[in-house]
Amino acid sequence: MQNLSFKYPDGKNALENISLEVYQRESVAIIGPNGAGKSTLLLHLNGSLGIPENGKPKIKIAEINLTRKNLKEIRKNVGVVFQNPDDQLFMPSVFDDVAFGPINLGYPDSIVREKVAKALEEVGLAQFERRASYHLSYGEKKLISIATIISMDPKLVVLDEPTSGLDPRGKRRIMQILKKMVVTKIIATHDLEVAYELCNRAILINNGVIVAIGDAEDIIENEQLMLENGLETPLSIVLSRKVTW
């Protein structure tokens, strides 16, 4: 992916004139309080909430313009992991769920099997193929959700609150997996520790408007800015800065 320029006015004013660029292999955090428009922004990245008409707004991913004609190509390149794993996992078994994307991409059976095995291996749940999605724990569901996207080999992975509702161990596990993935990542979260550790850049949005774009550490360490936008610099970061100084 080279340039993602992104600009649109949403009907409900959930987002206003947002323009941003994300570079290849970059990890970008979209941070903001509840209802800031993070999820809305993410869903626009693969045309889930309407497709631009007449080239306005302009959304370009991996040199492909998001249009009705290119929708399939875009969705091949953009993998979205939804916040609620029960939305993400809709097939009766884990295997079917992870295989859903690759099958729709038209891979032959043997490759589908390979991709499923590899994706499950990557999230550390290799033996889960035959399990039923509804019998998994919440943490396992979150991991399988990520596997359903890994199996599609997208160029851009978009994650909506990947660590919400998880215990520290589950959170750590997800963060390790995301760190290992060498793709472009856009992560929406209000867990700033996650953003701080995983992302090099951060985009702060509030009320549908971009408040700040910049180096993730700079933005998150700016306690004043965080408080003004309904967030809070994590105590761990505040303390560690005091200690090193």
Add this chain to the structure above:
Amino acid sequence: MNITISDSYEDKNSIIHRLDPRTKIICLILFIFVVALTPPLRFLEFCAYAVLLISLTLISKLSLLKTTKKALAIIPFVLLVAIFLPFLKEGNVIYSFNVYSLKVSVTDAGLIALWNSFIKSLLSITSMIILTSTTSFPEIMHGLQKLRAPKIIVMLISFMYRYIFVLVNEVQALQISWHSRYFGKKFLRQISITGTILGSLFIRTYEKSERIFLAMSSRGYEGEIKTIEQLRPGVPDAIFSSCFIIFISLVKVLNFI
């Protein structure tokens, strides 16, 4: 909060568990047809079918007691439907008694009809229980799909099964939050709250379905759910189905002699 509802599948390793689901589904349908078409007074034949089911249960390493218990759970339903048959069918009166001025009599044809519906539903249900205990739900769905069951129905059942757990959890959460703020009394007002709960449940389900659809189309869904072939019927399937058919035919033939 997560309240699990048990489904009847028991993960064990037996010959029956490893059979292709299609083999099991076809044998089940065949069995139900044969049982349903057996005349009610062929007691020996019913005994033979019962023996067949018992041995299948044992081969599947299922507990006989548990299976019987599950099967007996349907008795109330059968009774509900069939309890009046002995009194309503015309035939030779076996026994009669008076309820106030009303004369009630039990006929032989009626008793046979009751026996008929009882034994047939019991045998059919037991065979279904064996199927669902030895075949996981996704496997049954795969089997049905491969047997050309209407796609939309298979899809409906799959989704229903996938989300019934989510839905029940949601209902329970709503109920708990209601009860934790309800201190009794004002019964009529509570009824209207049930309505509100149902309404909010409906909206939640509707929104959920929209999100699921988004998740599906994000991963390339275009109106048809495709799965890859995971089933390979093998020698055990051939052996099992031929044994099954031979047994049933044998029972039929022996009965005619």
